[in-house]
Amino acid sequence: MRIETRLAQAGNRKDPVTGAVSVPIHHSTTFAHPALGQSTGFDYTRTLNPTRKVLEDTIADLENGVRGFAFASGMAAIACLVELFEPGDHLVASNDLYGGTYRLLEQILRRKGIETTYVDTGDLAAVEAAVQPNTKALFVETPTNPTMKITDIAGCAAIAKRRGALTIVDNTFMSPYFQRPLDLGADVVLHSGTKYLGGHNDVLCGLLAVKDEQLGEKLFFLQNSIGAVLGPQDCWLMIRGLKTLALRMEKHQENALLVAEWLSRHPQVTKVYYPGLPHHPGKHMHEKQSSGYGGMLSFEVADESMVEPILGSVKLISFAESLGGVESLITYPARQTHFDIPKEVREAYGVTDRLLRLSVGIEHYQDIIADLEQALEAARSEVSVR
Missing domain, CATH: 3.90.1150.10 (Aspartate Aminotransferase, domain 1)
Structure with a gap:
């Protein structure tokens, strides 16, 4: 189905018991086990919540990924994502990117021993030159915030792949309606869901989608361990916003x-x-x-x-x-x-x-x-x- 249809149908027919068109909001923090060693698939809401699962499945579908993750803010999503990296690792990032991302990279990650080199990622030669033996990821915004510089996503993804690094694309400005980085070779796509996806200035949210199951499992472990997940009420608001x-x-x-x-x-x-x-x-x-x-x-x-x-x-x-x-x-x-x-x-x-x-x-x-x-x-x- 085309993306307009997938958006309008987000959350529909997700409750087989009632047939609710609008996905229910599951406020329960815990879920009963049928018996010892058995689970409904939902145990504790930090790990998985039925309403959040609908949102996470939706963003994965819209970005043509295999798994999605919903967080309490865009910065919470990035903070969880960068936990993939270890002291001594190196990142290459767009030099014109959101100030909050820059603050996290410079004031938090750098003192943990993870360094970042900033380049015009629209210049593939500059990207190639900035990559070091310990580079683990390219972090790209396109268009950038706020000077709207454009990066060749496929070109950056090819460089990263040759070097064994991830390609992470902040797709907040475009949304999956206009741009789908995973289709162009990126490994992770990031959204401040607070912005276009929610669309009404009434919910704080961060979203990730990935195209690889193994990477998805790593992020699921981090999301559950760190716990900065999006609450069910806000998940419902996001689903409602996505429909339009x-x-x-x-x-x-x-x-x-x-x-x-x-x-x-x-x-x-x-x-x-x-x-x-x-x-x-x-x-x-x-x-x-x-x-x-x-x-x-x-x-x-x-x-x-x-x-x-x-x-x-x-x-x-x-x-x-x-x-x-x-x-x-x-x-x-x-x-x-x-x-x-x-x-x-x-x-x-x-x-x-x-x-x-x-x-x-x-x-x-x-x-x-x-x-x-x-x-x-x-x-x-x-x-x-x-």
Whole structure:
């Protein structure tokens, strides 16, 4: 079945006793044994919960993997994933990646003896050069957060395979509706389910999917041992959100392209990052491995002094953390999502103090543009008065 059908049917007919169309929420923390040495398949909810199993099976199916895992947050998913590695191991990661991931790699993993080299993973020669004999994984975001750089997933996976390393892809921006990294050779796909998969800014979640049963068994052991699993109520919210993912992603993308085109013509905007624009440097590669451009974009304004007035002037768009919900959100990466990255490091790959990130919602695109227009004009006026 096509992905739209699989999404709409998520959780349906999972309760053979009642035939419930909406999967039940199993709040029970423990499950009775039929007899000594026997199990229903569910013993303790940290290990496996019926509602969570539906969500985990769904993300595995959507990503064309063999096993899925649901966690209490995206960072909990990454923290569990990196427990695969040992002191002395080495990772190669996209140099323009989410600040929370960078913080975990630099401030937690590094002091455990696991080092990371950051490169432009869109440059396969640079990736190859960064790989060391002890490299155990490539950690890729594509498009990256927030400058929307594109990485050749299949190219990176081929490099990793030759070196005996894993390829991990953060697919949060695209979702499995637009991009399926496991089909391109990746070993693990990661989502902050909080974003597009949940889609309504009302649930915190992290998800992993893998294409190899042996790797799946290792992650199941770690997930159960660490215990940062997603609760059944939040699993149900995720399943409900997934049902409309196809519809939402199409609208996000439609709006984002129109907004990006408008911003690229605005005199106070010096640069727009969106893979759907003709001048985007990774557009051709992105189109080879993805079926859409998504709803995320970033843009630079002419002067840093405009940032605060813009953030204070938006009315429809909310100045808030996060992304991927039905509501449009604007974020200032230098002070928010990427604050933990040293200024000289983030500026080297484009996260300047003039950069704003926009999660384009599903409102009418003309209303989004009108709000941006009045905010940019308010900023221009305030700066000119100064």
